[in-house]
Amino acid sequence: MRNAYFILAALAVAAVTFAVARSIDNAYVFFAGYVVLQYIVLATAWNILGGFCGYVNFGIAAFFALGAYTTVVLHKTMPFLPLPAMMLAGGVVSGLIGLGMGYLTLRLRGTFFSIATLAMAVVAQTMITNWNFVGGSRGAYIIRPADSPIFSGDYIQYLFVVMLALSVISVSLARAIQFSRLGFGFSAIRDDEGAAEASGVPTLKLKLIATALSGGLMGMAGAPLPYYVTYLDPASGFSLSYAVNTIAMPLIGGTATWLGPLIGAILLGTLQQVATVTISSALSLLLVGVLLVTFVIAAPKGIVGWFKK
Amino acid sequence: MSNPLLTVAGLGKRFGGFTALTDVNLIVAEGERLGLIGPNGSGKSTLVNCLCGTLRNDMGKVTFDGHALNGMSAHRRTRLGMARSFQLPRPFTTLTLAENIRVPILYAANVKTSGQAIDPRQRCEALLDMVGLLPKADLKPADLTQIEMRKLELARAMASDPRLLIADEAMAGLSHQEVDEILELLIKLNGQGVTIIMIEHIMRAVLAFSQRLVVLVAGRKIADGVPQDIIRQPDVVAAYLGS
Numbered sequence: 001m002r003n004a005y006f007i008l009a010a011l012a013v014a015a016v017t018f019a020v021a022r023s024i025d026n027a028y029v030f031f032a033g034y035v036v037l038q039y040i041v042l043a044t045a046w047n048i049l050g051g052f053c054g055y056v057n058f059g060i061a062a063f064f065a066l067g068a069y070t071t072v073v074l075h076k077t078m079p080f081l082p083l084p085a086m087m088l089a090g091g092v093v094s095g096l097i098g099l100g101m102g103y104l105t106l107r108l109r110g111t112f113f114s115i116a117t118l119a120m121a122v123v124a125q126t127m128i129t130n131w132n133f134v135g136g137s138r139g140a141y142i143i144r145p146a147d148s149p150i151f152s153g154d155y156i157q158y159l160f161v162v163m164l165a166l167s168v169i170s171v172s173l174a175r176a177i178q179f180s181r182l183g184f185g186f187s188a189i190r191d192d193e194g195a196a197e198a199s200g201v202p203t204l205k206l207k208l209i210a211t212a213l214s215g216g217l218m219g220m221a222g223a224p225l226p227y228y229v230t231y232l233d234p235a236s237g238f239s240l241s242y243a244v245n246t247i248a249m250p251l252i253g254g255t256a257t258w259l260g261p262l263i264g265a266i267l268l269g270t271l272q273q274v275a276t277v278t279i280s281s282a283l284s285l286l287l288v289g290v291l292l293v294t295f296v297i298a299a300p301k302g303i304v305g306w307f308k309k
Numbered sequence: 310m311s312n313p314l315l316t317v318a319g320l321g322k323r324f325g326g327f328t329a330l331t332d333v334n335l336i337v338a339e340g341e342r343l344g345l346i347g348p349n350g351s352g353k354s355t356l357v358n359c360l361c362g363t364l365r366n367d368m369g370k371v372t373f374d375g376h377a378l379n380g381m382s383a384h385r386r387t388r389l390g391m392a393r394s395f396q397l398p399r400p401f402t403t404l405t406l407a408e409n410i411r412v413p414i415l416y417a418a419n420v421k422t423s424g425q426a427i428d429p430r431q432r433c434e435a436l437l438d439m440v441g442l443l444p445k446a447d448l449k450p451a452d453l454t455q456i457e458m459r460k461l462e463l464a465r466a467m468a469s470d471p472r473l474l475i476a477d478e479a480m481a482g483l484s485h486q487e488v489d490e491i492l493e494l495l496i497k498l499n500g501q502g503v504t505i506i507m508i509e510h511i512m513r514a515v516l517a518f519s520q521r522l523v524v525l526v527a528g529r530k531i532a533d534g535v536p537q538d539i540i541r542q543p544d545v546v547a548a549y550l551g552s
Binding site: 181184185187188190191192194195196197198199200201202203204256 | 401413469
């Protein structure tokens with residue numbers, strides 16, 4: 001029941017967020033807000049595997065971009081599909097990739113696992129670059145519909161609402177996992193895999209659940225991207241900045257809980273958007289770097305860690 | 310001898326060119342207290358790891374409670390009722406003591422008794438109380454002393470509700486009095502019906518505890534019998550003290 005209350009509260013916060021955004025008479029609020037929300041989903045998804053289980057995934061861009069490219073394929077073959085259906089498809093594709101990656105690499109630990117995920121991202125990018133159907137290295141153009149299909153407003157408002165809903169789903173899911181039997185199993189794996197196995201935890205199965213969930217959510221976060229950017233090429237879809245930001249946010253917020261990635265994403269994501277508009281877009285990555293270094297040195301347990309003993 | 314709970318037949322394990330265990334045969338009866346001794350490097354821990362599924366044995370068969378264990382993963386063996394404590398305590402460092410105990414309750418004890426699940430909170434408190442750590446239930450393992458860490462290790466092993474407990478050097482590095490405390494705890498557990506294999510270097514503890522003693526030397530079982538006889542056997546003395 002506590003989960004049900006949390007979801008209701010999260011929906012209320014989401015509704016207020018949308019109402020406030022609507023009250024500001026500027027479409028750019030939705031463009032900027034969409035990016036922050038997208039990072040809430042990415043950071044939360046990354047944390048399910050990276051924070052809860054302790055497996056650091058550098059292949060974020062691959063899961064994210066494969067979700068986006070699933071939309072490109074569906075847009076060309078079945079343009080009548082509504083966006084949530086495309087997101088579901090993107091989630092399934094990336095979730096399956098996550099499952100496969102998990103099965104192939106989870107006998108690797110620590111740095112070796114991380115390098116393998118990075119390699120997987122390179123492989124995925126190479127394959128997309130050489131796949132003519134989705135535009136290859138030229139990229140693909142997607143024409144964004146003018147209006148929202150479910151309420152009166154721009155399509156960007158619709159994208160914002162969809163991403164807002166996905167944020168609520170991801171954060172609620174991460175929170176539910178943290179306090180569940182699954183969450184205890186994940187923590188045991190993070191702390192000592194051998195001892196976890198000796199305590200009856202089916203480590204391989206749990207790790208596969210984590211990689212599939214984490215990858216699937218990242219794919220869903222990437223699925224609306226083609227409609228947001230309207231032009232998608234491999235270099236931007238697989239951009240390393242997605243990976244850097246997504247890892248930096250939970251680290252700054254704190255990786256042990258569902259709250260850390262949320263705080264990190266809102267804080268860092270908003271800061272980047274403000275910096276992009278007011279100073280320069282090149283500054284946003286510098287900001288990430290400086291904050292990351294500061295936090296790793298001064299507060300290794302993140303912002304959430306300040307408030308815990 | 311009552312029903313055999315654990316049967317090890319012709320067990321062998323090699324690491325590359327090094328043979329760690331050769332043709333080990335062992336039968337452990339239900340409710341027995343067995344001491345397993347041997348000099349450093351004699352293969353005691355390798356044997357434990359093969360029994361618990363952390364390592365795969367190359368030869369031989371292990372049967373537990375009528376189930377053939379070959380190829381079975383470690384977590385399934387734990388769920389069958391085989392628990393171990395680690396030689397160096399390996400607590401879940403980011404979890405509190407109560408949460409440490411909760412993991413095996415959720416993943417082993419409650420999986421076995423499907424249908425009549427026990428209340429994790431109550432069980433957890435009972436286990437921590439048994440080892441005297443209840444007042445520290447909300448602390449992290451880093452706040453514990455060495456003996457408390459050992460007790461946590463035992464409580465966590467017991468949380469999976471095992472029929473066989475393998476205590477791998479649960480007393481190493483403890484003081485005289487602390488050894489007695491752990492010893493008392495293990496004998497109490499045995500009184501509750503848990504079969505125990507104790508691996509130990511502290512002879513005083515092994516002799517006080519064991520009903521039967523098994524000696525491993527260089528990966529072979531060289532003796533198996535009543536403790537007082539075993540420690541007078543010339544080859545056992547030679548292995549420990551040199552000939």
